[in-house]
Amino acid sequence: MATTKPSPVAPFQTTWWQWIEYYYLLMLHGGFPFFWWIRPHWKPSQMGDKRGTVVFITGGNSGTGYETAREYYLHGATVYIGCRSDQRATDAIARIKKGGRCNMYGEFEYETPNAAKVGTIEYINMDLSDLDSVERCANELKGKVQRLDMLFANAGIMATDPGQFTKQGYPLQFGTNTLGHQRLISLLLPLLKQTSRETPDSPARLISLSSVGHVFAPRGGINYEAIESRTELDKWAAYGESKWGDIALANFVNTHHGPGSPNAIDGEIITFSVHPGVVATNLSRHLGGVEAMYKLTWLTPLYQLQPYDGALNQIWCGEVSVAEARRMSGSFISCFQTQCPARPDLKNKVAVDRMWEWCDAQARKTE
Structure with missing residues (x-):
């Protein structure tokens, strides 16, 4: 039977300046609206004509994924969204085609x-x-397109209650946010590389949605023993673990396929991991305490961003100039359009490689 451990806030700070660095990251650039002087300095109106650009967005039916899909559609791109519900996907596409933008109240x-x-x-x-569903999706996309310009690993869940597992038996948050995305990315690498071979002056990009909440991951990032024994962490530690993993996914691809990497010769891939801010989406709307606060509508703008504003970081990562994108590849981008430090252990190539290889091994078990 699964058990729950108390939340282990990782002891990763080793010097006084790292405490200051993380205070800066978590507070000033965490995307809190009450820091009114820290606002987006880029808007999608600066996007050019995206005709010919092929984009895939996981979770493109709601929240930041919906707003990202909407902007690329409005600017002429060929957009595919991944969604587990046919009805929700169909409804979202209908709203996008009518130009619908969601406000912070879900309207x-x-x-x-x-x-x-x-x-x-x-x-x-x-x-x-x-x-298995991820693999079917990747194969279907490969049957529709010959290249992929942008992959937004956007979908995710947050702070789910203990006792929930994926179809293959992994803790739900890590299995969805990290393991599912790792499988998708690995299967779509050939399409991303094909774009970079065809247009080397405009390489493909991978944008992985993470969170400043990755700082609550266990020591070393991933507790493999707990995952394999079905011993659950506290739900916020599990969320941090999955968000640590989302940054690690981008870091792995950057190290092995990014600018200047050994494998870039057959097509480089520019990568970013992103914190969207404190966003009013269905991801947080039904958490304990938050749901009640939504009834006080006048309070909402004080502590949460519009989904549109929350999508700006990842859209900007897709649109920043190639020269700047190459320079920043592998960076963690926080609010707004700002390079910020991620946890120091994410610089550990051994730990990052281990996570990717562990995820690969899990996928082989399903073959």
Whole structure:
């Protein structure tokens, strides 16, 4: 039977300046609206014509994923969204085509798109908590496109109650946020590399949605013993573990396939990991205490961002100039459009490689 351990806040700070560095990261650039002077300095209106650009977004049916899909569709891209519910995906696409933008209360406001500029959008059924479903999705996408310009590993869950596991028996948060995305990324690497071979002056990009909450991961990032024994961590430690993993995914791809890496010769991939800010989405709306606060609508803008603002960091990572993107590849981007430090142990190549290889080994068990 699964058990729950108390939350182990990782003892990763080793010097006084690292405490200051993390205070700076977690507070000033955590995306809290009450720091009113820290605001986005880039808007999607600066995007160019994206016709010919192929984009895949996990969780593109809601929250930051929906707003990302919406902007790329409005700017002419070929957009695919991954979603586990056919109905939710169909509804989201219908709203996107009508120009719907979601506010922080879950309500949609519409502005008719310019029909001459829009692209195409469709969905592929995918459940990140099921490795078989992830593989089917990747194979379906490969049957539709020959290249992939941008992969937004956006979907995720947060602070789920103990006792929930993926189809293959992994703790739900790590299995969905990290393991499912690792499988998807590994299967889509050939499409990303194909883009970079065809257009070396505009390499493919991988943007992995993480969180400043990755600092609550266990020592070393991933507690493999707990995962393999089905011993559950506290739900916030488990969330931090999965978000540590999301940064590690981007770091691994950058180290092995990014600018200047040995494998870049057959197609480099620019990577970013991103903190979106404190965003009003269905990810947090039903957490204990937060749901009640939503009833006090006048309070919401004081502590949460619009989903649109929350999507700006990852869209910016897709649109920042190639020269800047190459320079920053592998960076953790916090609010807003700002390079910030991630936990020091994410610089440990051995730990990052171990996580990728461990995830690969789990996928082989399903073959």
